[in-house]
Amino acid sequence: VAAWRTDAFRLFKNGSLWLPPQPQQFTSGMPDEVFEKVKKETEIETIIKPEIITPVINQSSTSNKRGRLSHRQRDHFEDLLRNLTPERMKIGDAMMWAIDHAEAADEIIDCITESLSILQTPSHKKISRLYLISDILHNCSVKVTNASHYRRGFEVRLPDIFQQIHQAWSSIDGRLRAEQFKQKVMSSFRAWESWAIYPSDFLIKLQNVFLGLVRPKVAPEIEVKKSTFDDDIDGKPINHEST
Helix, strand or coil, X not given: CCCCCCCCEECCCCCCEECCCCCCCCCCCCCHHHHHHHHHHHHHHHHHCCCCCCCCCCHHHHCCCCCCCCHHHHHHHHHHHHCCCXXXXXXXXXXXXXXXXXXXXXXXXXHHHHHCCCXXXXXXXXXXXXXXXXXXXXXXXXXXXXCCHHHHHHHCCHHHHHHHXXXXXXXXXXXXXXXXXXXXXXXXXXXXXXXXXXXXXXXXHHHHHHCCCCCXXXXXXXXXXXXXXXXXXXXXXXXXXXX
C-alpha cells in the first residue's frame, strides 16, 4: 500500500477519532502529536464512561501483576500478532497497544520474539512483525511509563531475532521471492540507521547475522526456549514456486 486517505475518521460511531499518518510508510513512524492526541481522547473517554460492575468469573485469568500481562491481555496481543499484516493501520494498532502496555515490555518483547521463531510462519507475517518492531522502536521515546525500555529490551534479543529471520529467508523457494524478502528486511535496517536508534556497528552486526555471515552469541539468560506461541492461524507451510 503506497497511499491512503489522510482525513480524520472514526472506526465506529462515537468511537475515538483516528488521524491516519502521512503516506511515508515505515520511514517516519507515527507523529508524536497524533499519538498524544489519540491517547488523550482515549483517556477522556475512559473517564466519562459510566462504570459497569461485572462479576469476576476467574480472578486468575483477568488480574495481572505489575510488569506482567494478564491472561486475557496476553491472548489479545497474540491475536494481534497472528492477524498482523503489512497494512499501516494494523501495524499502528499493534504498536499503540504495545506502547500502552509498556509496563509489561519484557513479556511483549518475548511474545514477538517467539512469534518470529516459528519457521513455518509465512514470510509476509514475519515481515509484518518486523515492521511492528520498527514502529515500537521509533515510538518508544514517547512519554509513557517504561516505553523507553523497549529499546534496550529489543537490543538484547535482536541478534537471535535476525538469526530466525535468516533461517526464514534461507528457506524461501524462488530467487525472486527471496530477494523481495531480503530487500524488505534491509529497508528496516536503513530506517533504523536514519533514526539513529542503535549504533552503526550494532546494526552492521545485525545485518551480518541476517545475511548468515556470523552467528549471534546469545546469553543464557535471554536464550529463547522452545516457542509456546501458537501460530496455528498460519496453517501449513507455503510451497513457493521456483522462479
